[in-house]
Amino acid sequence: MIIDCHGHYTTAPKALQIWRDAQIAALADPAHVATKGIVGISDDEIRESLEHAQLKLQRERGTDVTIFSPRASAMAHHVGDATTSLHWSQHCNDLIHRVCTLYPDNFVGVCQLPQTPGVPPANCIGELERCVNELGFIGCNLNPDPSGGHWTAPPLTDRYWYPLYEKMIGLDVPAMVHVSSSCNPNFHATGAHYINADTTAFMQFLTADLFKDFPSLRFIIPHGGGAVPYHWGRYRGLAQDMKRPPLGDLIRHSVFFDTCVYHLPGIELLLKIVPADNILFGSEMVGAVRGIDPETGHYFDDTKRYVDALKLSDQDRRKIFEGNARKVYPRINKALEARTPAPAATPGPPARQPRWGGAPSRGRA
Numbered sequence: 001m002i003i004d005c006h007g008h009y010t011t012a013p014k015a016l017q018i019w020r021d022a023q024i025a026a027l028a029d030p031a032h033v034a035t036k037g038i039v040g041i042s043d044d045e046i047r048e049s050l051e052h053a054q055l056k057l058q059r060e061r062g063t064d065v066t067i068f069s070p071r072a073s074a075m076a077h078h079v080g081d082a083t084t085s086l087h088w089s090q091h092c093n094d095l096i097h098r099v100c101t102l103y104p105d106n107f108v109g110v111c112q113l114p115q116t117p118g119v120p121p122a123n124c125i126g127e128l129e130r131c132v133n134e135l136g137f138i139g140c141n142l143n144p145d146p147s148g149g150h151w152t153a154p155p156l157t158d159r160y161w162y163p164l165y166e167k168m169i170g171l172d173v174p175a176m177v178h179v180s181s182s183c184n185p186n187f188h189a190t191g192a193h194y195i196n197a198d199t200t201a202f203m204q205f206l207t208a209d210l211f212k213d214f215p216s217l218r219f220i221i222p223h224g225g226g227a228v229p230y231h232w233g234r235y236r237g238l239a240q241d242m243k244r245p246p247l248g249d250l251i252r253h254s255v256f257f258d259t260c261v262y263h264l265p266g267i268e269l270l271l272k273i274v275p276a277d278n279i280l281f282g283s284e285m286v287g288a289v290r291g292i293d294p295e296t297g298h299y300f301d302d303t304k305r306y307v308d309a310l311k312l313s314d315q316d317r318r319k320i321f322e323g324n325a326r327k328v329y330p331r332i333n334k335a336l337e338a339r340t341p342a343p344a345a346t347p348g349p350p351a352r353q354p355r356w357g358g359a360p361s362r363g364r365a
Contacts, residue, residue, distance in 0.1 A: 002304065003325040003332070004058075006176070006222055006258050006282030007066035007107075008365050009096060011053040013045040016095060020074070020088060027080050036087040039095070046098060053286050058106060061304050065336065066285070067329065068096055069110040069141050072365055073189055075180035077115040078148035082123060089114040089127055097135040105339045108332055109137040110176065115146040117153070122163035132171045138331035140168070142175035142219075144201055149184030149193055156201055157208030165214050174218035174256075174328050177201045190288040190365060198226025202255070206239055206247070211254045218254055218328050220280060224261035229273040251278050256328055258282030259320070262289055262300040264309055276316035280324045281307060287365030 019039045026032045054066065070092035077085055089112045096109045111131035113124040131137040142164075145151050154160040156177070168175060182193040198221050211217060221228070228235065236247055244250070257274050260282045261267050270279065282303065289300040298305060307320060326333055 001065065001336070002063045002281065002321045004063050004066040004283050004285065005220065005280040005325050005329070006260055006284050006287075007054065007068045008071045008284070008287055009068060009092075009099065010071045010286050010365055011049045012071065012095060013041045013049050015039055015041045015045070016091065017074075019091065023084065023088065024079060027084065034083045034087065036090065039091050041095065041098075043098070043102060046095075046102060050099065050103070055103070055106060057285055061283075061285075061302055063283070063304060065105070065332075065339075066107050067110055067138065067325070067332070068099060068107040069176075070096060070112040072141065072178050073181045075112050075115075075141070075143060076148065077143055077146035077180055078117055078183055080116075082114065082116045082119045085116045086114040086127065093127070093131050093135065093137070096137075097131075100136070104335070108329075108335045109135060110139040110141060111135075111137045113140050113142060115143050117147045120163070121161050124164060125167045128164070128167060128171070128173075132173055132331070136335065137173075138329045138335065139173045140175050141178040143179050144177055144197055144204075145179050147183075148180065149182035149187045151200075155204040155208070157204050157210040162213075165217055169214060169216055172330055174220060176220040176222055178222055194223055194288070195226045198223050199228055200226075202226065202228045202235070203238075205255060206235060206244055206250060207242065211250070215253065218256065220256045220258060220328065222258050222260055222282065222284075224259065224266060224270050225257040225274070229257070229270050232273045248275070251275075256280055256324065259303045259307060260284040260287075260301075261303065261306070263293070264306045267303070267306040268310065271310055271312070276312070276319050277324065279320050280328060281321050284365050 016039055019037065058066065093111045100107045100109045109131070111128060114127050115121065115124060128140055144153065144156050146153055177198065179193055179197040182189045187193040187196060201221055202225060232247070239245065239247055256278045257270065258280050259267060259270065261270060283301050285301050287301060291300060292298065293300050
């Protein structure tokens with residue numbers, strides 16, 4: 001089985017964004033009283049948004065299950081207040097639940113948290129509990145910078161975050177560290193802000209004793225860990241100078257990286273630096289980079305192709321494609337047990353690389 005740990009609903013039906021645009025527009029009226037309202041999306045619209053995008057690419061690229069969450073760049077926690085964020089998060093999470101209900105063999109849910117600048121993360125616990133206990137989700141996406149590029153929140157290692165971590169441990173769910181859109185013109189969202197955040201989170205973990213306080217807390221740093229693997233020697237040296245534990249000890253049970261790196265040399269470096277025990281297969285499909293690499297003729301985000309090209313032991317390949325996801329997201333095991341058994345494969349020619357044909361909504365990851 002091949003589990004993709006990193007997928008976003010970037011092709012959601014347009015009605016979701018129409019609701020969001022109306023919500024944001026209403027913020028300009030000081031007399032407006034926020035209400036959750038409804039988002040009118042049919043099951044057929046959901047099917048249409050997926051059949052020619054994520055589902056098509058799952059089939060053609062040979063993956064089985066995607067750990068699926070709302071579109072990250074649309075979380076936009078810096079917009080409005082805590083009520084704004086809660087209503088938006090609930091609608092996005094409810095839509096993910098509907099996707100997983102319609103396609104239980106293909107998707108397992110991870111939730112967006114209703115974070116807001118200046119509001120303690122403990123405010124998100126209710127929605128996390130709802131998503132895990134009522135909707136069957138297996139994790140959450142945690143934004144270390146709800147301000148959208150201004151970094152006004154305390155570091156992830158600060159006690160400010162501890163009530164949320166305690167709840168995560170109680171529910172036995174991990175968090176993917178994932179920022180959202182950038183409202184700082186210095187930082188392009190997917191090209192700079194995302195990678196900055198991945199790297200920053202790792203450095204925060206390196207400098208503090210978070211995992212002594214929470215030995216079973218688990219984080220996934222996406223996008224291959226940002227700049228971390230490329231500068232592994234720098235971080236080893238900093239850890240040594242700061243009298244911190246060796247990096248292998250730091251990450252062993254607590255910090256994991258995905259394979260959302262869009263060229264083979266990058267994946268090769270990731271596997272040379274980070275132990276296979278700490279790498280989860282991910283593609284971000286359909287996400288930040290959607291074009292075809294003119295040097296290879298294949299899609300940049302077809303990361304399975306890169307992993308397939310590596311000289312790995314069968315054991316390490318199983319860890320990356322399946323075992324580590326089961327370990328880091330243990331609630332996925334119950335969901336996978338309920339899947340319909342796949343039919344036996346019929347030998348035939350390899351699938352042709354798909355040409356992206358578009359979908360109802362094509363927002364960033």
